[in-house]
Amino acid sequence: MPAAASEINFSDLSNKPADSVRKLQESPNQTLLVHRRGDEEDLVLTTVSRAEEVREVVSTTTTLFIALMQQHADVRELVTDVMPRAFPWVRFLPREDMQAFAVELVETLEAANSLGAPAPVTRLIAEWQHTAEVYADPRLLDILRQSGEDLGDVPAPGAATA
Known part of the structure; x- marks a missing residue:
């Protein structure tokens, strides 16, 4: 605000x-x-007119960004190169994950824009940020990379266990 x-x-x-x-x-x-x-x-x-203006700006910007990303591989590389300016935490991701984030972001932006629902975009960004947090912590990354036995589903907090 x-x-x-x-x-x-x-x-x-x-x-x-x-x-x-x-x-x-x-x-x-x-x-x-x-x-x-x-x-x-x-x-x-x-006001309704202000809300419609904001929605139009977001929709137009999203559509333009998607079109640029889909137009040429050089644009996708450029977006990957500038991602740290918008999301500084992506510096902790391996380059291939940074590229995967960029592709997934574009796909999610397109789908969310078609619904007028920003929540999927903010959820995706939060999920990738958590992934970067794991890469930023070598000790945690090492723990998660260890092979181990799958112990199955984790019960919801407060759920009765058998």
Whole structure:
């Protein structure tokens, strides 16, 4: 959320809705950060037109990126070379894994864009980041590379064991 966003408390939204809408309309980026109490996650209030603009920008950028990646192998190599600027932690991945991440990212971006759902992209990035964390820790990497017996499924926390 940009620092320039207007802010209100949730109680102001419910007690003074007209003032809250006015503040939203006067906001330079048409967004309003709504603070909630305690452990509740804050909210972002925006206009439909602003949300559609953001969606269009994300969709267009994603489509352009996908087209570039699919156009030529040199572009894929270039993206792999610049990945550390966007994701510094990829430096811990072997080059072939960095390339695999780039390909999987493009595929997931395309699928997520078609649904208008960013969650698969953020999940994929988190999964690859965890992989990089393993490569960054030589002791952990050594442990995970050891061969051993598969002990089967791990029960969910709190589940009864036989």
